[in-house]
Amino acid sequence: xxxxxxxxxxxxxxxxxxxxxxxxxxxxxxxxxxxxxxxxxxxxxxxxxxxxxxxxxxxxxxxxxxxxxxxxxxxxxxxxxxxxxxxxxxxxxxxxxxxxxxxxxxxxxxxxxxxxxxxxxxxxxxxxxxxxxxxxxxxxxxxxxxxxxxxxxxxxxxxxxxxxxxxxxxxxxxxxxxxxxxxxxxxxxxxxxxxxxxxxxxxxxxxxxxxxxxxxxxxxxxxxxxxxxxxxxx
Numbered sequence: 108x109x110x111x112x113x114x115x116x117x118x119x120x121x122x123x124x125x126x127x128x129x130x131x132x133x134x135x136x137x138x139x140x141x142x143x144x145x146x147x148x149x150x151x152x153x154x155x156x157x158x159x160x161x162x163x164x165x166x167x168x169x170x171x172x173x174x175x176x177x178x179x180x181x182x183x184x185x186x187x188x189x190x191x192x193x194x195x196x197x198x199x200x201x202x203x204x205x206x207x208x209x210x211x212x213x214x215x216x217x218x219x220x221x222x223x224x225x226x227x228x229x230x231x232x233x234x235x236x237x238x239x240x241x242x243x244x245x246x247x248x249x250x251x252x253x254x255x256x257x258x259x260x261x262x263x264x265x266x267x268x269x270x271x272x273x274x275x276x277x278x279x280x281x282x283x284x285x286x287x288x289x290x291x292x293x294x295x296x297x298x299x300x301x302x303x304x305x306x307x308x309x310x311x312x313x314x315x316x317x318x319x320x321x322x323x324x325x326x327x328x329x330x331x332x333x334x335x336x337x338x339x340x341x
Contacts, residue, residue: 123186132290141288149285158214163253164285165218165246166261167211168297169229172324174202174314176306202313206320209237210328211245212301217328219245222321231270238276258282263295301328 117123134142152160185194207223219242223229246253260282262268277284292298308327314320 117186121186122189124189125184125186134290138289142291142294145286145288145291145294160259161214163256164259164261165211165213165253166296167209167219167242168262168295168302169207169209169223170297170302170306171205171207172306172309172320174204174320175312176201176310178310204314204317204320206317206324208324209234209241210297210301211242212296213250215250218242218249220325220328222317222324225317229267231267231272234267234270235272235276238273243280254280259285261285261287261295263287263292263298264289 187194206225207227207229209219209221209223209229210217211219219237221237221241223233227233246258258280260277260280261284264287267273274284288294305324305327309323312323314323
């Protein structure tokens, strides 16, 4: 039975629906206008430059991978009759062992996946070091010619990303920095698609060591393709 047929049976015949709700940050009028302008500019450039525009984008961010991560609200949702109460699930805490990962990717997939040593703080100086010592060599090795064609670099506007030490390093690249509107994770491929999809492969599993977390995160991130992530921008 196809997925479409199954959905039709559940909704039309059995009168079921799946409960889940996600609420974004409440934006001011100025922040809403910024989102609209960002999206319009992005679409305008894509319509003009087509895939040449998307091929040049490198985007990235940081995320935690835990030794134990419970299922999401959506994953634990149950099919119920419309007149039945919503199911109640106990919120379980994440594991105490965790590893921070800095990940950059483009249309062709992951360029850099860097596990931050436990106890290390991601500040402007450390992020600058990752850009210089890890990302730049990875781009030259995996994306020949990208520096010559011109990189379109994208990350959110977290303080560590907008610090002077970081912007000075990026100024040395032949690159253009794409702006990102505030409080807009749904416009960031990392927050909206990459990290949630990657962590779907990790949820519900127990990992004992830091190395186990690093290895399973590597496998999980390889299962998702960069081309799928950037389609959410257009």
